Amino acid sequence: MKILVINAGSSSLKFQLYNMENEEVLAKGKVERIGMDSAIVCYEPAGSSEVREVSEILEHTTAIRKVLEMIAHPKYGVLESIQEIQAVGHRVVHGGESFTGSVIVDENVKREIRNLFDLAPLHNPAHMLGINAVEANMPEVTQVVAFDTAFHQTMPRGSYLYPIPMVLYKKHKIRRYGFHGISHAYVSERAAELVQKPLEQLKLISCHIGNGASCTAVLNGKSFDTSMGLTPLEGLMMGTRSGDIDPAIVPFAMGKEDLTLSEVNSMLNKHSGLMAISGISSDMREILDAMKEGDRNASLAFDMYEYRLRKYIGSYTAAMNGVDVLVFTAGVGENSAALRQAVCRNLTFLGLELDEKANEQRSNEERIISTEQSRVQVLVIPTNEELVIARDTHQLLLNSRNVV
Numbered sequence: 420m421k422i423l424v425i426n427a428g429s430s431s432l433k434f435q436l437y438n439m440e441n442e443e444v445l446a447k448g449k450v451e452r453i454g455m456d457s458a459i460v461c462y463e464p465a466g467s468s469e470v471r472e473v474s475e476i477l478e479h480t481t482a483i484r485k486v487l488e489m490i491a492h493p494k495y496g497v498l499e500s501i502q503e504i505q506a507v508g509h510r511v512v513h514g515g516e517s518f519t520g521s522v523i524v525d526e527n528v529k530r531e532i533r534n535l536f537d538l539a540p541l542h543n544p545a546h547m548l549g550i551n552a553v554e555a556n557m558p559e560v561t562q563v564v565a566f567d568t569a570f571h572q573t574m575p576r577g578s579y580l581y582p583i584p585m586v587l588y589k590k591h592k593i594r595r596y597g598f599h600g601i602s603h604a605y606v607s608e609r610a611a612e613l614v615q616k617p618l619e620q621l622k623l624i625s626c627h628i629g630n631g632a633s634c635t636a637v638l639n640g641k642s643f644d645t646s647m648g649l650t651p652l653e654g655l656m657m658g659t660r661s662g663d664i665d666p667a668i669v670p671f672a673m674g675k676e677d678l679t680l681s682e683v684n685s686m687l688n689k690h691s692g693l694m695a696i697s698g699i700s701s702d703m704r705e706i707l708d709a710m711k712e713g714d715r716n717a718s719l720a721f722d723m724y725e726y727r728l729r730k731y732i733g734s735y736t737a738a739m740n741g742v743d744v745l746v747f748t749a750g751v752g753e754n755s756a757a758l759r760q761a762v763c764r765n766l767t768f769l770g771l772e773l774d775e776k777a778n779e780q781r782s783n784e785e786r787i788i789s790t791e792q793s794r795v796q797v798l799v800i801p802t803n804e805e806l807v808i809a810r811d812t813h814q815l816l817l818n819s820r821n822v823v
């Protein structure tokens with residue numbers, strides 16, 4: 420069975436085509452600058468080089484059509500016909516309180532996703548464009564949505580409520596939702612396999628550290644607490660996002676700097692974090708390079724980033740009354756031995772002992788980087804959100820066929 424996975428943004432769209440018989444990626448790519456006359460389609464069939472095409476793509480329906488044309492292209496295509504694609508899975512950032520797992524798209528699901536536009540104004544409208552674009556191109560195909568929030572719906576009320584008037588939750592659903600759930604769920608499962616213990620018996624902390632970053636306390640296989648909140652701004656210091664700050668800074672800075680709401684929003688989401696402190700970049704690689712050159716602002720940015728992450732690890736250890744497994748994933752978590760080392764160096768009070776050699780080793784493989792004696796097992800697990808979406812889509816399609 421062939422399944423197409425799509426991650427639609429407002430002006431871009433990423434895709435991966437899976438053969439579910441062996442979970443092989445047959446082709447992947449992206450469309451960028453949707454809405455412009457010079458949009459770019461990058462298409463990479465497995466085992467061959469990338470094909471790039473620049474053309475006018477004004478909306479998502481055309482973008483999907485281009486992707487499908489590439490997939491069944493006489494020269495670069497990997498399928499004879501797009502009819503071979505039996506289902507399409509989409510990543511959706513916000514599922515609110517309505518969705519605790521992936522679901523097949525129907526009119527009710529679409530309505531719910533639309534109802535959540537308010538809570539995820541940058542993401543959910545773009546996902547809907549993706550869903551509608553697939554429907555326009557492939558009216559018969561089954562579509563599935565996987566939500567970044569779904570895994571965190573197990574959080575207890577004490578974790579997800581803010582200590583603010585309850586009317587805001589009751590009337591406007593202002594609460595903590597958490598994000599990166601597809602990734603946290605995936606790496607938790609893989610971690611349990613790697614340490615050869617049932618996930619249901621583990622106290623695990625998962626650190627998804629990429630451009631966006633979040634940390635989750637996974638207690639007995641369920642999300643117990645997570646660092647992102649109503650929006651993906653709360654929690655850890657990130658590439659361009661502030662993470663936790665005193666909320667009083669918002670009105671104070673607005674008054675002092677004469678900022679509008681949208682300006683302050685943009686300041687905290689796009690001009691803070693590593694970028695603001697280093698004055699150089701939001702990209703950890705550039706921060707690390709600048710540190711080697713002796714740049715003190717880059718060092719400060721790195722130290723703050725690591726410190727804020729470590730404080731979360733400490734608080735989640737307290738939240739679960741212990742920790743058995745610490746997992747690093749996503750761009751920085753998977754690739755930066757320096758960040759992992761800095762975090763683990765100050766967690767020795769937990770009986771955690773990093774295997775420095777294993778930590779330094781460059782690899783794309785899942786691996787344990789703590790010593791045999793370490794009381795906390797530390798793991799690096801490359802995340803694979805697309806695979807989870809493909810699996811969920813496959814499973815839901817099989818279930819629906821059995822029901823019929």
Ligand code: ADP
Nearest residue numbers: 628629630631701702703704749750751754755
């Ligand atoms: P996204 O949140 O956009 O999915 P990724 O998970 O791909 O992001 O992470 C991107 C970040 O990973 C980059 O901004 C970069 O800082 C970091 N990164 C990638 N490779 C390395 C590396 N070798 N060392 C340190 N950081 C890295």
